[in-house]
Amino acid sequence: MQIIPIYIEKEIQPSDDLTELILASTDLCDGDILVVAQKIISKQEGRIVDLSTVTPSLLAEGIGSQYRKDPRIVELILSETKRIVRMKNEILIVETHSGFICANAGIDESNVKSGHATLLPINSDISAQTIRYKILEQTNKNVAVIIADTFGRPFRMGQTNCAIGISGLNPILDYAGTKDSFERILRITEIAIADEFSAAAELVMGKALKCPVAIIRDYSFNIEEHVIDELIRPDNEDLFK
Numbered sequence: 001m002q003i004i005p006i007y008i009e010k011e012i013q014p015s016d017d018l019t020e021l022i023l024a025s026t027d028l029c030d031g032d033i034l035v036v037a038q039k040i041i042s043k044q045e046g047r048i049v050d051l052s053t054v055t056p057s058l059l060a061e062g063i064g065s066q067y068r069k070d071p072r073i074v075e076l077i078l079s080e081t082k083r084i085v086r087m088k089n090e091i092l093i094v095e096t097h098s099g100f101i102c103a104n105a106g107i108d109e110s111n112v113k114s115g116h117a118t119l120l121p122i123n124s125d126i127s128a129q130t131i132r133y134k135i136l137e138q139t140n141k142n143v144a145v146i147i148a149d150t151f152g153r154p155f156r157m158g159q160t161n162c163a164i165g166i167s168g169l170n171p172i173l174d175y176a177g178t179k180d181s182f183e184r185i186l187r188i189t190e191i192a193i194a195d196e197f198s199a200a201a202e203l204v205m206g207k208a209l210k211c212p213v214a215i216i217r218d219y220s221f222n223i224e225e226h227v228i229d230e231l232i233r234p235d236n237e238d239l240f241k
Helices: 018-025 038-044 058-067 071-079 124-139 193-205
Strands: 002-006 033-037 048-050 081-088 091-096 101-103 116-118 144-153 156-167 213-217
Touching: 002 193, 018 038, 018 124, 033 038, 033 124, 033 193, 038 116, 038 124, 038 144, 058 071, 058 081, 058 091, 071 081, 071 091, 101 144, 124 144, 124 156, 144 193, 156 193, 193 213
Parallel strands: 033 144
Antiparallel strands: 002 213, 033 213, 048 116, 081 091, 091 101, 144 156
8 A cells, every 4th residue: 555645835725726736746546545634625615714803702702811722713613613522721622513523623723824724624525525526527537535634632642634524435444244363253343444544644744745635545445425424423322422
């Protein structure tokens, strides 16, 4: 299996066609898996906010004061949040409207001009699907597309890339019903391969390398229609909610 970086020097604007930029930067093969950084998706979809236009509510002012955060950022976090999970150490862990549990609702001030912040895409599955279908239409190459963002993890230090949108790939490799090396039947083993591909791609993408896309090549899989919600644990199975 190969992990191939795709370098795009251009600062992404809403008028840009990401598919055209990707195709101009590399040659794709049938069965490739494209991992695309959330940041360029958000920029292309206009999910950038000028903080000078944000008026914090009294709640945002109070949270910002208590947790030493810009109240304008807090206001954006609240607008993107279904519920607050935990507030501590200047971090707000929340559940977004899309169901992701993450810090600050995925709102980020890195790799964007000063005084601005990016929000997560409204529907990253549609973002992935748009790129995938355009590639199929323009090249006749059938690929899968993953939109990835960097998340922290409970019980573990550090962050890792995780899938937040998908098209053309089952995000879970289910071993249930297969046998292990001792001929025992596996019952519950499910591998979150979309997250593993996202994490592997980050090794070549970095954070300041002008490499917002990577190709996972020579991994055998079936092109299938799935959604990222399949990776979100249902409430009745979540022991920590």
